[in-house]
């Protein structure tokens with residue numbers, strides 16, 4: 102397993118040689134003329150996407166008169182919109198080297214974990230695709246654990262990189 106992770110890291114590094122950043126993989130979030138995204142912009146755009154989906158779910162619940170999506174709506178907004186926006190502000194405000202592996206791990210566990218937790222909660226609570234309970238439970242747990250890891254990595258980040266940008 103450590104070997105596999107290393108391979109992924111090396112590949113991303115090669116990828117980044119041309120872009121001076123590790124976010125080139127997020128092509129879908131790039132606008133015309135951009136070839137890479139700083140962490141703060143990547144997180145900002147992700148949080149805006151969560152914000153729209155979360156608010157849309159709130160409107161859907163109000164319109165449908167069914168609150169089945171309530172915990173999913175709440176977590177998409179609190180984890181996706183608010184937490185990722187807070188992380189975006191951190192990367193905008195503090196000096197974090199572009200090459201920081203800790204930042205790389207933090208940002209990607211935050212993105213993967215927030216998707217894993219909210220999609221996992223949806224599949225576990227409502228099971229819209231009739232998937233086996235074992236699968237939805239594991240998906241939910243892995244998603245939640247990845248998100249928990251991202252919060253721990255953020256704790257480390259705040260001790261390692263806490264000098265304000267000039």
Ligand code: HEM
Pocket residue numbers: 155156157158159160161162163168171174175178179182183
């Ligand atoms: C278009 C905007 C929104 C609409 C229409 C909406 C609608 C709703 C509705 C209908 C509920 C269920 C209320 C109930 O159980 O009685 C709810 C719950 C909740 N919403 Fe929203 N919401 C919106 C935006 C937001 C935002 C921006 C946030 C947070 C950033 C948020 C956080 C929550 C939370 C935490 C709950 C759970 C409350 C509880 O269980 O007591 N919502 N929302």
